[in-house]
Amino acid sequence: MLHIRDLSVKYETEKRQALNSVNIKAKAGEFIVIAGPSGSGKSTLAKVLMSLIPNFIKADIEGVIEYNNESIFGLERKKLIKLLGYVPQYPSDFTTSLLVEEEIAFVLENLAIEANEIKMKLDYILDLLKIKHLKKRLITELSSGELQRVALAVAIITEAPLIILDEPIARIDSNSEVMLTELLRDIADKGHLVIAFEHRLDYILQKADRLIILDEGKIISDGLPKKTVDLLKNIDPPEIYTLECSSKEQILTVNEAVDKCGTFFTNLPDRQYKLNDLKIVDDENDVSVKLNNISFRYNSKTDMVLKDIDLSLYAGQSIGLMGINGSGKSTLLKVISGINKTASGEIYLNNSRVKSIRKSKNHVILVPENAKLFLIGPTPFLDLSRVIKEPRTIHSLYKETALTHLMNKKLYHLSEGERRLFAIINAFQFSDDIILIDEPTIGLDKRGRKVLSNLINRATSRNKTVIIASNDPRIFVDLDRLIVIQDGKICLDGEPREVLYKIENKTDLIPNQIVRFIQKMEEQFQMKLPHFVNSNEVNEFLGGVR
Amino acid sequence: MSFMLRRIYDGFLFKPDRFQIHPLLGLTIILLQFGFLIPNINWSLALLLTFVIFESVIFRNIRGSLSILWSLLPVIIILGGLTFLFGGWILCFRVLSRFFIGAIGFSFFFTSTNPSDLTRSLEKLYISSKAALIPSLALVIIPRIAKDSEDTFTALRLRGEIQGGFYRWLPKTLAILIASVIYRSEFLAQSLYFRGFGIQKRTHYRKIKITWMDVSRLVIWVTFLTLFIIFNYYGTLNFFV
Known part of the structure; x- marks a missing residue:
């Protein structure tokens, strides 16, 4: 059980507190997303949890962080490493080796795990994250998405009970976003406590157990994503949630939106809707x-x-x-x-x-x-x-x-x-x-x-x-x-509208939620809908009939 | 400046898909080369230069060596010119041959040595993990700093800030280089902390095998030592005076 009690942090160079009386209780098996606008204190909280503050960054700390009734501050380093897995915001800054396999194995070598076991774990983790082909590659030559997965491999290979991820989705493509979100859910289901600090909430909230919203260093809400998403300030909620019918029903997934909002579309009288003109420049x-x-x-x-x-x-x-x-x-x-x-x-x-x-x-x-x-x-x-x-x-x-x-x-x-x-x-x-x-x-x-x-x-x-x-x-x-x-x-x-409606068939990518929603609606109800690309267009379209 | 940094990166980056030399052999040879650079013996410098070039050719590291030499081109021209003008061609040879041997030798060492294997090998010699990590960190961090500096230099260039004489932009670039070193070192320290480095005796998940490449290298450098001893025994060759 992780217990953060009255945690306040103030950097020596700052006048105001970066975190102000933060209280969080979380248990093993939970998948928590912490969201908040830029400068709200997310990274500070991640750094305190990781003991980067005060070990590397000077700041005044008040309050307690305990895991299973033992304070994280002053925890013996070996225990800390076995307790925490960390995926940093910039994984490239945190690499110590040149080769992918070396980077992942390094932490296990330091924990004195036997060579055969390291090899087994390495193969398992590479397979799990679908990065076996990167094993012998140089870290400096990986794309940022590939590097993100390597960083995740380093974080989870020790089987640490607490996994902290600082913006894990920011650098990865939409396909990997879905894959990674499902993987984090699986990790949580295996009994790990997963805490992800994230801005891009479209898919991650579907799988999360809790959403904690930070603003100006304080927790302004903590609860089920469906219940708390409404309180997001200065952060975009999942796109599908911004459909009027979805927000009323607290819908976070495309499939749910198709089921629950479908009737609004099927009951529509035949009507024409004019999409914005394409901007064509070809001189x-x-x-x-x-x-x-x-x-x-x-x-x-x-x-x-x-x-x-x-x-x-x-x-x-x-x-x-x-x-x-x-x-x-x-x-x-x-x-x-x-x-x-x-x-x-x-x-x-x-x-x-x-x-x-x-x-x-x-x-x-x-x-x-x-x-x-x-x-x-x-x-x-x-x-x-x-x-x-x-x-x-x-x-x-x-x-x-x-x-x-x-x-x-x-x-x-x-x-x-x-x-x-x-x-x-x-x-x-x-x-x-x-x-x-x-x-x-x-x-x-x-x-x-x-x-x-x-x-x-x-x-x-x-x-x-x-x-x-x-x-x-x-x-x-x-x-x-x-x-x-x-x-x-x-x-x-x-034109983006045309392309977004083609990418699922022609590439390995996934379009944004509204495009997927319209495509699924057309498929499920055998109807032809205008090719909307954002929720404003859909809301405007439906507004005429409700 | 940008091309220099890019070439330092290319010339010093480990190439896993090409060949790997046993790290201890690599380290011994580079130390040996260093040792032979100290005395001012012309024939010894010439012999050493011949051997490093020969080795670079047969192990196909010409590209890496040239990269480093290209990156040092302005230094070579200025230093070569000055030593030739003020000290004559023998002094010029002594200074430049040391540059060439250092560049070619180091490029070979960096491109053929897996930094993690170097740490493991040193640990096998009962050197403490912390001391063993230092040379391998150099192998990891030097190409990265070169890359960071190149990226930043490019940003400066695109911003139109690299204009006029080098005295205008060189201090700026050096400041960036120093900032990059500090920045990289700080994160590296954090990273080592969280990976549990130094908390106990480490295990090694890979065994380093001796390959025919190592044997060939050993033969080359034993030959060099033999020739050196023979030449030394029969007195200095009448070479360069």
Whole structure:
């Protein structure tokens, strides 16, 4: 039994408390999701549970954390390791070896487990997480989704009774999201206590036993996901829950929504519903990025990561790149930005051929997945002041996004989501033409997503091109175009509405919940429905008859 | 700068799919090479250079060696030029040959040594786990720092901050490099803590076998030592004066 009593944490550099009288009781076999907006104290709670605070990060702690009536603070290290399994927010930061098998076996070697047993456990865990093919691979060459699974393998291989995961779903594709969620449920069913700190709640809440909501360091609700999801503040609830019929019935799964909301659709009189017009830009003069027959591989001995890509991206367009982990999304962004040199083919930016980053200077900006590597100034304000010399302009820019209270904070003291948001905001000021963002939604709360959406709209209205690679299918519905990459090739390309309705049949991906809902409705009730992509459209459609 | 960092990464990264040398043999040979770099004996440096190049060719690590040499190109040009101008070609040879031997030798050591196996081998020699981990951490962390620095340097470049003379952007890049080292070290310490490193005597899940590669390497370096002893016995060869 885990018992957190009156836990308060205050960082030495901060004025306000990061956690304020937190109380949680949890028992073995439970699967708990802890959600909250950026800066709400989620990561702090994870770090205290892991004893990172106070062992590595200085902070004042009050209160007690006990597991089976024994305080976690001051617990002997061997006991602590056997008790806790941890999947960090950035697994790449926490690796100690170069090879996948070594990384997973390291902890078992340290616990003095016999070689034969280690081999058995290693094979079992690789098989369980479907990562057997990664066994001999270098960690530095894994995609972020693959790395996430390796980190999970490290966390569960010790059979620790308490598993803590910091944003486990943020970096993985929708297919892996479902797989991982089911796996976490299985782990909990085997008697482990699983605590996941997460923003993306679409699937994870279906399998969770409890949802704890944190806000400004306090627990504002704790209970069954169905009962508490309504209290989510500044976090997107599962998409299906935002259907009016679902929220009334407290529905969290697509299947349940089909069963319970089906009658609303079947009782509808025949009516026409006009979906938003497609935004089509195909004037050859407006081409901002043109890729001719692009192929790329990391070295001459590896397979091609991108294969014969032909692509024209237009000025004023927002484009999404979707694909399973390791399909080549991030690589394509790096090729466009000039970081990765192609094995063959030509790249044109604004109709002039580009061979190196030097030539593309100021035309392209790339925000990498690890936002820590993008911001250079000690504070967001100072970072932006490298390009915008007028402090008033910076101030008004941050004021629009309601972030002035954070702009002079040291980057090291910002939460992951806040840092990412600043990186994105600053990036939009750096480039004249093309903005590339890798996984922008990691750690972003509802407000952050809104800021991102506004920035994209403003940039495209100024004829800039915005390209986003993401594993979060919900971000694509508002973009102008969606490209799906599979095995290094473009598999689907078109308006997001069209593409999202094709991906389940043509790729290994799963679309967002609303698309799945409509597809299942059509299948179950043999009816033809407009291709809605978000809950607003569905609610509007149903609103006319209820 | 970016190409230098990329090449350091390529030249120092362990290549599991190619070949692996017994870590203790690798460590012994690299220490041996170091030992022979200390005295100012021209023929010894020339012999050593010949052997490291030969080894690099037969074990197919030319690419890795060239990567490191390319990354050191500005240093080689500046240092070579200065030593040639102020000390003549013998001094130039002495300085540059040490650079080449170091680059080629280290590249071979890094690319052919599994860091975890190195720790295991040292532990077998009754060296404490903490001391045994230090050299292997270097093998893990150096390519990563190079990669971090390259990514950050690229971000700086795309932001248009790498402009003008190198004196403008070099301090910035070095600051990033130092930040990366601190950042990586901090997380590494946390990671070792949570993986239970150092709490007790470790077990080893893999046995390190001696392969024909190890034997061939041993033959090469025994030959080198024999030649060195012979040359030394018969007096310094009339080579480079």
